[in-house]
Amino acid sequence: MHKLYTCLLGSILLLSLTACPLVQPVDRVPLPKYKPLLMPRIQLEQAVAVLPPQNMHNTGKIYLRDPYILINERYEGVHIINNQDPANPRPVAFLRIPGNVDVAMKGNMLYADSGPDLLTFDMSNMQAARLVNRVKDAVPELPMPETGDVPAEYQLQNRPADAVVIGWQKL
Template sequence: MCLGLSACPFVDRLPPLPQYKPVLMPRSQLEQAVAVLPPREMRNTGKIYLRDPYIFINERYEGFHVIDNQNPAQPQPLAFVRIPGNVDVAMKGSLLYADSGADLLTFDVSNVQQVRLLHRVRNAVPELPMPELGQVPAEYQPQNRPADAVVVGWQKL
């Protein structure tokens, strides 16, 4: 067994941790970017919620899809709700909760034809984490970012 990491021959064989830089967005742009858009292709999906007859599917870092599932053999995409920095969603009744960077958003989805943002709580959740264990170079550390910048994603270097 290795007694000290510096004396352990296996330490030199470990691959280096990947490096990431944050994808930043000015807060004012982040808050203006939330929008209900036409349906689009799914690429990087996350959680799925069923609120009969509708399905809500999270698109990691980007928002959520609204799908009409009245005919399960032919589900119909209805809309895409753009939310920069969105990783997670949760539902209770006709309310859908979503993160947007460090903010918590509440949407009314009682009428899927008119999904609407009800409320935003700034800095309610921790900063968006890296997708895997990695390192952030010094120039991208929080103290070196613009004061109004919000992390909405991560880019592997």
């Protein structure tokens, strides 16, 4: 008999909990909207250059190659900083690489993505990086940020045939 009362009391408690929700529904937060940044392929291939130091504003990955630090500027290229004196790091150059998100080094060779292409630079002289190879369409196209949405007018199927995605801009 005692088991019956315990089971009955437990059932009543469970039913009363479901009758009064503990969590109130919340409005869905709209996803941010993005548009692809496009560049004609010919312009992408001609845009790589070593420039004077630039301001940092949207940095990504950092690579240490003593005494230099390479800092990715998302979708734009790589800052080259002389860190011989860590108390006084000195920007020395900016390697413009449209669509760049990632870099890696082996020896004196820097490997960087440029939109869908894989570029190889000779970095023997960090202040005068030299492009030595481009492999077209070697990496997947830059994906849209995971927590976003693309309005219909910016869907990639509507882009010009020679356009390459070099980044994403929040609307």
